[in-house]
Amino acid sequence: MPRYVALLRAVNVGGTGKLPMTELKAMCVEEGFGDVQTYIASGNVVFSSKLGAAKVKAALEKRLHAYAGKPVGVVVRSAGEIAAVLKANPFPKAPPNYTVAIFLDDPPAKDALKDIKGQQDEQVRIGKREIYVAYGGGMGRSKLKIPAAANGTARNINTIAKLAKMAAEDAST
Numbered sequence: 001m002p003r004y005v006a007l008l009r010a011v012n013v014g015g016t017g018k019l020p021m022t023e024l025k026a027m028c029v030e031e032g033f034g035d036v037q038t039y040i041a042s043g044n045v046v047f048s049s050k051l052g053a054a055k056v057k058a059a060l061e062k063r064l065h066a067y068a069g070k071p072v073g074v075v076v077r078s079a080g081e082i083a084a085v086l087k088a089n090p091f092p093k094a095p096p097n098y099t100v101a102i103f104l105d106d107p108p109a110k111d112a113l114k115d116i117k118g119q120q121d122e123q124v125r126i127g128k129r130e131i132y133v134a135y136g137g138g139m140g141r142s143k144l145k146i147p148a149a150a151n152g153t154a155r156n157i158n159t160i161a162k163l164a165k166m167a168a169e170d171a172s173t
Contacts, residue, residue: 008043118143
């Protein structure tokens, strides 16, 4: 059965979108997903499902909307796709905790970076359905704004590596 990683947007970050991971796990189990594991409190969940990625996304978004009373964005990647995002990191020498992939539903436009503002020491590259950013001085001080990433959700390379490992594990062992 295919393994997936679902990344929730704006959950438990900066005091917004409170969602206990026990609730997220319960929602996934109620949807019939198997081998459900959450990772840290920022809306990361790994599971198995017979459904395709689009149906997984729709089911989770519907359930989260009912829970939160407002839309909650969900990005879904297969185990292979999350591993590929990690492997494609264009900044392998940058500190992994200062480097993120901003996950998008669709491939960014070729000119997606033309409207960025506030760039200082950050390096930015386009991926398949991601925008990678290496924050030279850290995210906390950055003024970087990427309009093409407005509906995405970012995870640092350390988190992506952990999620890729979790998704690759055979849950039956």
